[in-house]
Amino acid sequence: xxxxxxxxxxxxxxxxxxxxxxxxxxxxxxxxxxxxxxxxxxxxxxxxxxxxxxxxxxxxxxxxxxxxxxxxxxxxxxxxxxxx
Amino acid sequence: xxxxxxxxxxxxxxxxxxxxxxxxxxxxxxxxxxxxxxxxxxxxxxxxxxxxxxxxxxxxxxxxxxxxxxxxxxxxxxxxxxxxxxxxxxxxxxxxxxxxxxxxxxxxxxxxxxxxxxxxxxxxxxxxxxxxxxxxxxxxxxxxxxxxxxxxxxxxxxxxxxxxxxxxxxxxxxxxxxxxxxxxxxxxxxxxxxxxxxxxxxxxxxxxxxxxxxxxxxxxxxxxxxxxxxxxxxxxxxxxxxxxxxxxxxxxxxxxxxxxxxxxxxxxxxxxxxxxxxxxxxxxxxxxxxxxxxxxxxxxxxxxxxxxxxxxxxxxxxxxxxxxxxxxxxxx
Numbered sequence: 001x002x003x004x005x006x007x008x009x010x011x012x013x014x015x016x017x018x019x020x021x022x023x024x025x026x027x028x029x030x031x032x033x034x035x036x037x038x039x040x041x042x043x044x045x046x047x048x049x050x051x052x053x054x055x056x057x058x059x060x061x062x063x064x065x066x067x068x069x070x071x072x073x074x075x076x077x078x079x080x081x082x083x084x
Numbered sequence: 085x086x087x088x089x090x091x092x093x094x095x096x097x098x099x100x101x102x103x104x105x106x107x108x109x110x111x112x113x114x115x116x117x118x119x120x121x122x123x124x125x126x127x128x129x130x131x132x133x134x135x136x137x138x139x140x141x142x143x144x145x146x147x148x149x150x151x152x153x154x155x156x157x158x159x160x161x162x163x164x165x166x167x168x169x170x171x172x173x174x175x176x177x178x179x180x181x182x183x184x185x186x187x188x189x190x191x192x193x194x195x196x197x198x199x200x201x202x203x204x205x206x207x208x209x210x211x212x213x214x215x216x217x218x219x220x221x222x223x224x225x226x227x228x229x230x231x232x233x234x235x236x237x238x239x240x241x242x243x244x245x246x247x248x249x250x251x252x253x254x255x256x257x258x259x260x261x262x263x264x265x266x267x268x269x270x271x272x273x274x275x276x277x278x279x280x281x282x283x284x285x286x287x288x289x290x291x292x293x294x295x296x297x298x299x300x301x302x303x304x305x306x307x308x309x310x311x312x313x314x315x316x317x318x319x320x321x322x323x324x325x326x327x328x329x330x331x332x333x334x335x336x337x338x339x340x341x342x343x344x345x346x347x348x349x350x351x352x353x354x355x356x357x358x359x360x361x362x363x364x365x366x367x368x369x370x371x372x373x374x375x376x377x378x379x380x381x382x383x384x385x386x387x388x389x390x391x392x393x394x395x396x397x398x399x400x401x402x403x404x405x406x407x408x409x410x411x412x413x414x415x416x
Contacts, residue, residue, distance in 0.1 A: 027338075032339040039357065040223075048090075051091060057123055070147060076110055077110060077143050079107065
């Protein structure tokens, strides 16, 4: 079972036994690590990083020329490796 | 969000690995004079009308030779099928060029996978303030939380989405995250507002703006010593927030911990969770949905890699961390 699934079940179980199932989530010393585990991306969700994205086109163009390799540019409003 | 889900696909990755992969901020490329901006404009010129760019943005996926010649391109959002078709066509054109010009492409050196931002630090176009002088770089994740019996609530097309960004801190800011005189210490207002401005909001489904000062109704975060571990100092963070403007709001609490080298003040581990109820619309793909729980987590990228620490108490997962198991599973 992945940490994401385990954390999710733990938190759902806590919600069912508590009074906050339909209300604001409970966050305290006992469960904050479970929340962190649930929220952060799983290894599968982070696989996009494996392509080793260069963060700036100018420097990458110099590198591509030295390597004689074509460039795949992912350009977005908000840096794709930042808030986007 | 959608783009990252496409790039995570195995079939897409197998094709993309033939290219030097670059991610950059498109408004900056299109409007600011820089080597990257000039290279991008040259490519756009060489595309010669092949790509139907939008009127206000040129965001998309583009493929070019090292000299900026057009090999392919797709404006705006791209799904898996469109991306595969684009990469296959571009690769075929490139391979024909290689044969014709007797080019000798070299292997592409890998970047360190577990660190999105390396020695260059968080670049300014990705929201970086400190760049190479960063004393602390936090990775931030945001996700809808379980609600009304559903582990992944929300419409099917957005169910289970996670988004991520990064925040960097100067040495002065990192110092301000430490307790003073061994006592419970309020984090300076300006630094807590940095969290509100850069990460404490709903961006699950895409980029959204942070909170303006006028939208911050309540915001407080404290830090206090919480013992020691293997010669390092353990800290505890607690806080609460209430944000709201004309279109949206987010109220909740913060709780977390950190491990710091007491001699250098360097953070070795950081885990901070924010959890509360969001309401209203965002800039991207969340309309005026009913209030629902939203969680945000702040960690140091890669801090779990070599961890053999016990997992979250009560889950009965054994002695190795979940990530350690996942990493070992992925090894060839």
